[in-house]
Amino acid sequence: MAKKLAKAVDDYLVWMIDVGYASGTIENYENALNHFQKFITHRKIEWSDIFTHNTLTAFQIYSGLSHASMAVKGVSSYLYDRKIISSPIKKPLERLPEIYEDYLHYYEKTRQVHRSSLIQTRNVLSALNDYLAKQDIDLSAIKIEQIDSFLSEFNARFMPATCHHNRSFLRGFLRYLYFHRKILKRNLAALIVGAPMFAQAQPPKFLRSHEVKALFAGLSTGSCKELRTSAMVHLGYTLGLRPKEICLIRLNDISFAKREISLFDRKSANPIKLPLPEITIKAIAAYIVGCRPESNHRALFLTFNAPAKPVNAVTVSHDITVAIQKINPLSSAYWLRHTYAQNLLESGASIFEVKQMMGHDNVQSTKRYIHIHTKLMLKELFDETL
Structure with missing residues (x-):
C-alpha cells in the first residue's frame, strides 16, 4: 500500500x-504529501480508505498544514481522472427530506446551475427545514x-448581495x-421581495449605436487574453448570449463550414442553432x-494559467x-x-421571436425589452428625453 501511494x-x-x-506550489504540495504518506503509514490506513473525507479531516488535524487539503484533493482528482480510484474526495452532503432533494435534482437538471x-x-433549504x-x-401550510x-x-x-441570492x-x-408539486395553495414566491429587488424593476440597460462602434473600434488583439475577450464580446453582442452560455460553448458546437453554432446549455433548457456572423x-x-x-x-474558452481548464x-x-x-x-x-434584444426589436422581430432567440423562460421576461424599445424610438424619432 505504501509503495502504491508513493507512486501515485x-x-x-x-x-x-x-x-x-x-x-x-509544487514544493508546497510535495511537502504536504510527504507528511500525508507518513500519516497513512503510521495509521495503517487501507488503500480504499485513503482518499476519503474522514481521512483528510483526520490528517489536517494531525498535520496542522493549511495547504494540506488542496494537495491531497489534487492527488485524489488526478487518480480519479485516470480511473485509479472510484471517486475523488468529497465532503459528504447532509441528505434533506425527499421534497427538498427532489427540488435540488430538478433545479440541477433544468437550469444552468454552477456547483x-x-x-x-x-x-x-437546509436552514429552512x-x-x-x-x-x-x-x-x-407555510x-x-x-x-x-x-x-x-x-x-x-x-x-x-448574499441576502439577495438567498x-x-x-x-x-x-x-x-x-x-410543479401543487403542495402550496398560493404562489408565495411572488411575495418575497427585498430592497435589492427594486433595481430589477428598472428596464435593462443597453449600448447606443455610437457606443457600440466605440466598443469594437477599441477592442485590442495584442495579447491572448485580449483575443479571448474579443471573441467573447462578439458572441455577446451578435448572439445575445449570457456569460454562462458563453463559458459552456464547446468546440464541437461550432460549425465553421455551415457558419452556425448549436447552443445546448441554455437557461430555458431549449437548445437552438443560430447563424454565426462573419465578424x-x-x-x-x-x-x-x-x-x-x-x-x-473541449470547451471553447480556457484559462491561460496551467493547467488550462474551462x-x-x-x-x-x-x-x-x-x-x-x-x-x-x-x-x-x-x-x-x-x-442584442434592441437590435432584434428594431429589425421588426415579434416578441415571441425575441423570446426564442434570447432563450427566455416566458414572454414576461421578454416584455421588459418592449419598454426600452418604445423609449428608444421616442428618443430617435422625436428627440425626447429618455
Missing part, C-alpha cells in the same frame, strides 16, 4: 511539472409571515412547490488559432465588463445581451 504521489508531482504549475449555486441553495422543524410548521421570519433570522449574518434560491423552491467567426478563429491553449478539454461565467462576465466599461463606466456584460 510521484506521478502526480511529475504531472504538475508537465502542465506548468508554479515551482512554489456553488447548488451548494448555496442546499444550505438555504431546520427552522420549520424548530417552529413545528408543516411545509405545505405562510408568508413565517417565510419572512425565517429570512430575517437566516439573512441576519449575511451581506446584502431570497432568489428560496423563491425558486417556492415556485416549484406551487407550480464573430473571425474573432473566434483568431482566438483558437492564435492563443487557445492545447488541452483535452473558464467560468464569472470570468466571462468580468472580461466583457472590463472591455465595455472603457466606453461606458456604468455598463456591465449583460448590456451586450440587452443591446
Whole structure:
C-alpha cells in the first residue's frame, strides 16, 4: 500500500511539472504529501480508505498544514481522472427530506446551475427545514409571515448581495412547490421581495449605436487574453448570449463550414442553432488559432494559467465588463445581451421571436425589452428625453 501511494504521489508531482504549475506550489504540495504518506503509514490506513473525507479531516488535524487539503484533493482528482480510484474526495452532503432533494435534482437538471449555486441553495433549504422543524410548521401550510421570519433570522449574518441570492434560491423552491408539486395553495414566491429587488424593476440597460462602434473600434488583439475577450464580446453582442452560455460553448458546437453554432446549455433548457456572423467567426478563429491553449478539454474558452481548464461565467462576465466599461463606466456584460434584444426589436422581430432567440423562460421576461424599445424610438424619432 505504501509503495502504491508513493507512486501515485510521484506521478502526480511529475504531472504538475508537465502542465506548468508554479515551482512554489509544487514544493508546497510535495511537502504536504510527504507528511500525508507518513500519516497513512503510521495509521495503517487501507488503500480504499485513503482518499476519503474522514481521512483528510483526520490528517489536517494531525498535520496542522493549511495547504494540506488542496494537495491531497489534487492527488485524489488526478487518480480519479485516470480511473485509479472510484471517486475523488468529497465532503459528504447532509441528505434533506425527499421534497427538498427532489427540488435540488430538478433545479440541477433544468437550469444552468454552477456547483456553488447548488451548494448555496442546499444550505438555504437546509436552514429552512431546520427552522420549520424548530417552529413545528408543516411545509405545505407555510405562510408568508413565517417565510419572512425565517429570512430575517437566516439573512441576519449575511451581506446584502448574499441576502439577495438567498431570497432568489428560496423563491425558486417556492415556485416549484406551487407550480410543479401543487403542495402550496398560493404562489408565495411572488411575495418575497427585498430592497435589492427594486433595481430589477428598472428596464435593462443597453449600448447606443455610437457606443457600440466605440466598443469594437477599441477592442485590442495584442495579447491572448485580449483575443479571448474579443471573441467573447462578439458572441455577446451578435448572439445575445449570457456569460454562462458563453463559458459552456464547446468546440464541437461550432460549425465553421455551415457558419452556425448549436447552443445546448441554455437557461430555458431549449437548445437552438443560430447563424454565426462573419465578424464573430473571425474573432473566434483568431482566438483558437492564435492563443487557445492545447488541452483535452473541449470547451471553447480556457484559462491561460496551467493547467488550462474551462473558464467560468464569472470570468466571462468580468472580461466583457472590463472591455465595455472603457466606453461606458456604468455598463456591465449583460448590456451586450440587452443591446442584442434592441437590435432584434428594431429589425421588426415579434416578441415571441425575441423570446426564442434570447432563450427566455416566458414572454414576461421578454416584455421588459418592449419598454426600452418604445423609449428608444421616442428618443430617435422625436428627440425626447429618455
